[in-house]
Amino acid sequence: MIHFHCDNCQNVLFFENSVCLKCQSKVGFDHDHRKMVVLGPESDLALCQNGVDYHVCNWVRPVGSSQPLCAACQLNRMIPDLSADGNIVAWGKMEAAKRRVLYTLAEIGLRPKSKLQDPDGLTFDLLSPTPEAPVLTGHDNGVITLNLLEADDAHREKMRTGLGEPYRTLVGHFRHEIGHYYWDRLLKPRDTDDPVFRKWRQIFGDERHDYQAALQRYYKNGPADEWWNNYISAYATMHPWEDWAETWAQYLHILDGMETARDFGWDSQEVPIPFTPFTAAQIKVPEDEADPEFLELVNSWLRLAPALNEIALSLGQGSLFPFVFTPAAVRKIHFVHATVRAGLPKKW
Secondary structure (H helix, E strand, O other): OOEOOOOOOOOOOOOOOEEOOOOOOOEEEEEEOOOEEEEOOOOOOEEHHHHHHHHOOEEEOOOOOOOOOOOOHHEEOOOOOOOOOOHHHHHHHHHHHHHHHHHHHHHEEEOOOOOOOOOOEEEEEEEOEEEEOOOOOOEEEEEEEHHHHHHHHHHHHHHHHHHOOOOHHHHHHHHHHHHHHHHHHHHOOOOOOHHHHHHHHHHOOOOOOOHHHHHHHHHHHHOOOHHHOEEEOHHHHOOHHHHHHHHHHHHHHHHHHHHHHOOOOOHHHHOOOOOOOOOOOOOOOOOOOHHHHHHHHHHHHHHHHHHHHHHHHHHHHHHOOOOOOHHHHHHHHHHHHHHHHHOOOOOO
């Protein structure tokens, strides 16, 4: 995530800004051109209607369009009951996290369409649970459901500690579930004899194993001993689909984290901690398939992450990045990177 500037006064703007604090201009994020724009009577862009009505969105849409919502809000199929206390605030937190994830997806060339535009598109149900209708976060054929309670810090922390998770965030939920969506788009349509799909099964495992049985086994017995040697998280051990989704999320974490660090002038090479970089041979990737840019990305992040964790801990917070990378985990992240770089149909 980078910072931006106001077109009127050149004051620094950040991704969530809707007003320039220096000149008081109304501003919004133009997703098509990936920049902040000043909004006014002569502008050909207007604030998303969800920003106008509920102050939960700062993205823009074309003036005069028959569609009152921005590209991010058009992906919603269902939103929570806004008459209930606290739901607008919680919904706003959900939308902010979703927009950050969509920003990163666009950075790698992915701009998912709504299911209203394409039956293979993506849509979100952001729902508040009731005693009669509990809500389970998950993905099903392009529909991502998120429990609005995850926007409540106390609830999310209770879930995080109860499930023994070192990391649980709204951004992480969106990245993980969108990973499932792109598995369906990238890998599910392939023939099992396709070399990419064969490599996926070799690296992640056989997805034909019964998912519900795997889920029950995981919550009953937990992950295998020393799972960290081959997986990025304990939950990734549950089933190959979850391993892929957890790995996909890590790839987006790294992309966004390093873009932000570089934008603010942080050079990971200056972190004075001994570090042995990963190599293509170490992650078992043939030299002709290795991407030096990927290795530089992941090694730069892993140099920087301990410093970020220490900053957070020095302020009384938990580690920002509580993960340990092994060659097996980095190989999986490299597969995600290579799959994305290989290109996707423009519709997705």
